[in-house]
Amino acid sequence: MISTATRNRERLLGLLLVSPALLTVGLLFVYPLGFSLVTAFTGEEGLWTTANFFKAFEFYSNDILFTVVIVVLSTILIGLGAIAIGGYLTLGEHPVAVAILKWLYRWPLFIPFIVAGQLMRTFLAKNGLMNNIFVSTGLLDPLQTTSFLDWRGIVITFVWKQTPFVALLVAGAMASLDRSMIEAARNLGARRFRILAEIIVPQVQPTIVIGLILSFVVMMSVLSVPMMINAQTPTMLTVDMAFRINAYGDYGVANALGFISYLMTGVVAWVYLRQGVRAGGAP
Amino acid sequence: MPQRDGENTPSAMTGVSLEVRGVSASYGEVRVLQDISLTIAPGEFVALLGSSGCGKTTLLRSISGFVPVDDGQILLAGQDITNRPPDKRNMAMVFQSYALWPHMTAAQNIGYGLRLRRVPQADLKRRVAAMLDLLGLEGLGERKVTQLSGGQRQRVALGRALAIEPQILLLDEPLSNLDARIRQTVRHEIKALQEQLGITAVHVTHDREEAMVMADRIVILDAGHIVQVGAPEEVYNRPASPFIAAFMGADNVVDFTVERANGRVRIPAAEHNDEAFLPAGDVSGAVHLVGDCNGPVQAHFRGEAAGLVSGEEIPPDSLVLRGRISQSSYPGGFYRYAIQVGAQQFMVDDPRPLSVGAAVGISLPAASLHLYSP
Numbered sequence: 307m308i309s310t311a312t313r314n315r316e317r318l319l320g321l322l323l324v325s326p327a328l329l330t331v332g333l334l335f336v337y338p339l340g341f342s343l344v345t346a347f348t349g350e351e352g353l354w355t356t357a358n359f360f361k362a363f364e365f366y367s368n369d370i371l372f373t374v375v376i377v378v379l380s381t382i383l384i385g386l387g388a389i390a391i392g393g394y395l396t397l398g399e400h401p402v403a404v405a406i407l408k409w410l411y412r413w414p415l416f417i418p419f420i421v422a423g424q425l426m427r428t429f430l431a432k433n434g435l436m437n438n439i440f441v442s443t444g445l446l447d448p449l450q451t452t453s454f455l456d457w458r459g460i461v462i463t464f465v466w467k468q469t470p471f472v473a474l475l476v477a478g479a480m481a482s483l484d485r486s487m488i489e490a491a492r493n494l495g496a497r498r499f500r501i502l503a504e505i506i507v508p509q510v511q512p513t514i515v516i517g518l519i520l521s522f523v524v525m526m527s528v529l530s531v532p533m534m535i536n537a538q539t540p541t542m543l544t545v546d547m548a549f550r551i552n553a554y555g556d557y558g559v560a561n562a563l564g565f566i567s568y569l570m571t572g573v574v575a576w577v578y579l580r581q582g583v584r585a586g587g588a589p
Numbered sequence: 590m591p592q593r594d595g596e597n598t599p600s601a602m603t604g605v606s607l608e609v610r611g612v613s614a615s616y617g618e619v620r621v622l623q624d625i626s627l628t629i630a631p632g633e634f635v636a637l638l639g640s641s642g643c644g645k646t647t648l649l650r651s652i653s654g655f656v657p658v659d660d661g662q663i664l665l666a667g668q669d670i671t672n673r674p675p676d677k678r679n680m681a682m683v684f685q686s687y688a689l690w691p692h693m694t695a696a697q698n699i700g701y702g703l704r705l706r707r708v709p710q711a712d713l714k715r716r717v718a719a720m721l722d723l724l725g726l727e728g729l730g731e732r733k734v735t736q737l738s739g740g741q742r743q744r745v746a747l748g749r750a751l752a753i754e755p756q757i758l759l760l761d762e763p764l765s766n767l768d769a770r771i772r773q774t775v776r777h778e779i780k781a782l783q784e785q786l787g788i789t790a791v792h793v794t795h796d797r798e799e800a801m802v803m804a805d806r807i808v809i810l811d812a813g814h815i816v817q818v819g820a821p822e823e824v825y826n827r828p829a830s831p832f833i834a835a836f837m838g839a840d841n842v843v844d845f846t847v848e849r850a851n852g853r854v855r856i857p858a859a860e861h862n863d864e865a866f867l868p869a870g871d872v873s874g875a876v877h878l879v880g881d882c883n884g885p886v887q888a889h890f891r892g893e894a895a896g897l898v899s900g901e902e903i904p905p906d907s908l909v910l911r912g913r914i915s916q917s918s919y920p921g922g923f924y925r926y927a928i929q930v931g932a933q934q935f936m937v938d939d940p941r942p943l944s945v946g947a948a949v950g951i952s953l954p955a956a957s958l959h960l961y962s963p
Contacts, residue, residue, distance in 0.1 A: 336773075378686040427891050436699075440919070484686055484688060486684040486686050486688035487688045487689075487690060489655055489675070489682070489684070489688065490682070490684060490690075490749070491690075491701070492655075492674075492675045493653060493675050493676070493680070493681060493682045494676075494681065494701060494702035494703045494705060494707065494749070494753060495676045495677075496701075496705055497676065497703060498675060502661075505690055508692040509690070509691065509692055536854070
């Protein structure tokens with residue numbers, strides 16, 4: 307029989323082994339999160355209050371809605387784009403086109419958000435590259451051109467930047483499917499679009515969902531893109547948070563907005579986990 | 590798999606002819622098929638047999654449209670389908686891995702081809718139920734295919750192919766993932782079903798016995814060429830080349846120098862064999878000769894056709910090789926002896942217990958010998 311002393315020593319050793327990881331998580335994640343949560347519920351006099359949240363909703367409810375719409379719309383478009391890219395890489399019959407797409411689609415992955423924002427500013431402006439191309443090809447009159455530097459610009463930038471990331475995951479999952487499953491459908495008379503929709507996508511659905519959730523969370527936290535592309539209201543919550551801190555030193559409302567963002571990502575994570583449990587497999 | 594008649598059974602599918610004319614195909618720079626020509630009659634079951642890398646799967650994939658052909662034509666019921674995409678050939682393939690879709694039930698897998706053809710829901714349900722019934726899968730239609738056993742999955746794959754009532758059924762080593770015992774029965778089931786439905790079938794396999802049991806005709810391929818086509822008895826008893834003889838199990842090889850005289854073959858006595866004067870030509874019990882067989886030849890025979898003789902006895906119309914028992918074992922029912930003949934060793938079964946080191950003769954009836962001129 308193991309004595310109590312030996313067992314205690316083993317416990318202590320186990321705790322020692324896990325402590326570096328535990329400390330890292332605690333100091334860098336749990337403490338700041340807890341602190342920001344406490345600050346969100348603390349008034350200027352240091353008393354508990356929900357005033358920060360009332361203020362946040364009073365001033366920024368439009369921005370909350372704006373953020374939700376932008377991020378949800380971008381997530382949907384990213385999903386469609388990633389499926390289209392992955393699908394073409396898997397089912398494309400023109401080897402040269404497949405090779406070019408494979409080489410090209412990953413590029414935005416290596417460009418930081420702030421550079422992407424700058425790039426889109428010159429591309430989407432009223433006198434930007436995009437409109438110049440439309441005008442020079444005769445598609446648009448110079449007077450008809452409009453700036454895309456508003457909510458549309460944010461969506462375009464997010465989709466441009468995040469689609470390759472999800473496409474990378476999705477194309478990998480599609481490539482690892484048994485090729486004969488695709489051939490079996492083809493053999494029975496299915497066209498490529500149906501094969502993609504009915505045979506491939508259902509089987510890589512968990513990967514698509516994971517990629518989209520990660521993208522959702524990333525987009526919720528980007529400050530540079532809405533700041534550079536959309537210099538007006540309504541805007542995204544990250545801009546509001548930065549404004550509360552930089553202009554007023556108001557950590558209370560900033561943290562309340564942060565908590566609201568966290569709830570949004572929390573809902574997405576919860577939906578995903580629930581789906582995983584229902585499917586009976588690991589999430 | 591019970592065979593049933595009645596109104597629930599899918600209607601007999603009229604098989605059509607398939608012709609492959611001078612087809613060549615490559616993977617990149619490598620030529621995999623060379624000038625293949627083959628005609629398959631309506632309702633015929635043909636096995637493409639060969640070792641791995643011989644091109645049999647490529648030929649099947651060329652027929653199904655997944656591998657483009659460099660030269661030649663493929664004709665279905667006389668119509669050129671060489672350039673038609675795989676989804677426009679009305680052929681159904683059963684894949685080695687079954688390639689069932691794990692997110693669908695057995696019934697959804699089987700009904701998918703019908704759904705693509707916009708068969709009305711009620712009709713589709715009836716046909717899927719009939720197919721499940723035909724394949725002995727009653728009550729399993731609503732199961733996910735991942736919940737089925739290997740044998741059941743194999744049947745679902747077969748059902749999915751047959752449900753669209755294809756003109757040609759293509760089978761790509763469909764039994765290789767089943768365990769040996771189930772494989773034996775499934776062979777007969779597939780063959781019976783094919784005969785019942787009257788469908789034309791092309792079956793790829795590397796298993797000689799499987800091809801023999803299932804096919805009406807066997808096509809043997811080697812290095813991208815067809816080397817022999819014939820009924821199972823023909824390729825087994827009259828292999829056209831030393832390669833085919835070895836592939837069909839006659840893999841014991843002895844070199845002789847022979848003479849032809851009076852419609853017979855004379856093998857002179859040598860260090861390790863007695864003289865033999867064996868019947869040749871178109872008589873029963875004759876040696877199978879390929880080439881002129883007058884001079885040096887390579888003789889092939891199957892181990893199971895050989896018997897043991899002791900002393901100087903020579904059975905009629907047989908060749909006797911002389912050697913000594915070098916090893917003995919008892920697999921059950923008979924003894925298995927390794928006989929050393931010169932530098933070679935042959936395995937021969939015999940019911941009598943004999944001691945290691947004993948001098949014995951291996952007797953080979955004329956009909957078991959295949960002689961090939963170089």
